[in-house]
Amino acid sequence: MRRRFARLLAVAVLLTGASAGPGAGGTQADEFRWRIERIDRQTRRLMTGRSWHRGCPVPIRNLRLLHLRYRGFDRESHPGELVVHRRYARRIVRAFHKLFDARFPIRRMRLVDYYGAKDLRSMKADNTSAFNCRWRAGSPGVWSQHAYGRAIDINPVENPYVVGDDVSPPKGRRYVDRSKRRRGMIHRHDAVVRAFHSIGWEWGGRWRSTKDYQHFSSNGR
16 A cells, blocks of 8 residues: 555656655654645746746746745744755755754744745744845845845844844844854854755855855855
């Protein structure tokens, strides 16, 4: 029966163009589960005019929707979603699998479109997100790495964007002192940095002047 189910699942994956992890059909709440899908019609409608629009540097056909389990601050397993470039989809799954196994807590993981694709709104909600076709902060006319689907922001409140005395989101000010160790914070050489380093991604917390503690990208920008 299990072999038959596995064959049926494999056929379904081929027909839908999706990829699913070994635990994707599992019933245990405390296991990492994942699925990679093309952007479906409903998600396309949600994204269009919000996180994606005409003129974006990446066509929507090159994006993938990731369904991932993550551990919340309540220590329970929750379903989350991210949109990333198809080139990095499997690598991102591997990184988040490591975070899940390390029991690193994530506040929430929803598509930025549920916040009107407004970066500050998503950050204020402490939302972990990826693709968003927008300019780079402080550089109008220059695409953010998020606009290419090759950047992710994790727990923005616990890991704020810091430029001089400016802190974004404002609630992140209590986390500017990185000598403190609080749940959800990212630190040099910790499980989060190691997980993304293992897939070749770099951390914004290592930037020299501006510090983007929430930010990971494929090219370090």
